[in-house]
Amino acid sequence: MTSVSATSLIRRITPVLILMTSLCTVVQPAKADGHSAAAEAHIAAMIGSAKSLLATDFGDTATRTKQVTELLDTYFDFPGITRFSAGQYWRAASSAEKQEYELVIREVIIGTVLRNFEQLKGLEYSHVTSTEKGSKLVLVSGRFNDILGERPSVLVNWRVTTLPSKPVKILDIEIENISMLITQKQENIAIIRTNKGEFGALITAMRKKLDS
């Protein structure tokens, strides 16, 4: 009697279970696709803007600086980059130090892009895949190929923030498994620690390097 009831129970709940499982499989990716699609669209838009920037670049430093700055401001999360790169020392910094650091790290990043600007020419980007990292971050992966085939192709992972009620922005670029933001953060922390935890020492060192 018990076995018959169990069998009939299994028969009854099986369609329900199948329905629930299929609903879950349908619902989850749809939610995931929302974030991923927004992040992928953001990267595609940034690549489009970068392409037209590169196409219209004639080597004029002032124009190039202006356009690169605009591009970075539009697509990158500078406030997030600023806080992340200062690590645990951000909280302890004074508001004057925070303001100064925000300016100086921005100059450092723009300077890095400008220094390597020529290397971006002749590259073609193709999207590979996207992976959601919780609800706030999407890892968008793509590949840069040299049109002439002289340089090896490079895999790039973009960390894109998808925070509620905030615009989608790029927080980090990972090139061949090396995160630019983590590298910057570890360098910054090393400088602060070798200067007995003084946040101001990092700002001074960065300013000195920029001025040199």
Place this chain on the structure above:
Amino acid sequence: MRHSVSMMSQKLINASVAFFTAVVAMLAVSGCSSLPENQRSDSRDPFETENRKVFAFNMSFDTYVVEPVADAYRTGLPRSGQRAIGNHIKWAGMPSTAINSAIQGKAENAGLATLNFLVNGLTLGFADLMEDETPIIKEDFGQTLAAAKVPEGSFLMVPFLGPRTMRSLIGTIGDMVMDPVGTLAGSGSLQSINQLRTPVAAVDFRARTFDAFNDVKYNSIDPYSRVRSIYFQTRSGMLEDRVSSTISSSYSDDEFDAFFEDES
């Protein structure tokens, strides 16, 4: 008879290089006291003071020797020649990859590396005759030790070799000692090619990464800590078989998770 004497001498050279490297590293480590944890700029780097001195030496050596040679190599040698040299260096590392993959139970990678070594051996690896697009993942003895759960040990900056952990340094020595290409090279021109391989590989690497390397060397505020960070991230990619992968490291995921937790 002559062949076996030459094989012996090659092995002796390999062992001497390995021994020299080990002695230098051991002296560097034993001759210095480790920094207390709260004085380190990175908890994995207890010998930072000495490591920074070795780094300064390596950078001087790079400035006066490696960088100019690498610059001449990348600008003077035709692309096809650079590609052939790159292929040969990759080919010479195949036995090590095959052996270490086999020890780690990565049968497919071991098989592919063996096949690649045998097929491309027809041209000493200078031409890539393999049509198979399946990537061969480089495996070294340091990765084998990591797979066997040998602890990573401290971070070390080794003269000429650059950044290592204690475990990866032992791995490098292990790879040098059990390098079968050295034994197979025998004598004559093959042996000369084999002896030149290490310095040529260094120049080839420096040439391939010329602009990125110079950017770190000349434009970083603290090139030492930047190199250390890049080394750990690259090594973690190799240990987790994530080279050229769309999977992020668990370490970086943790870093970003912690950041968002702090923010909320």
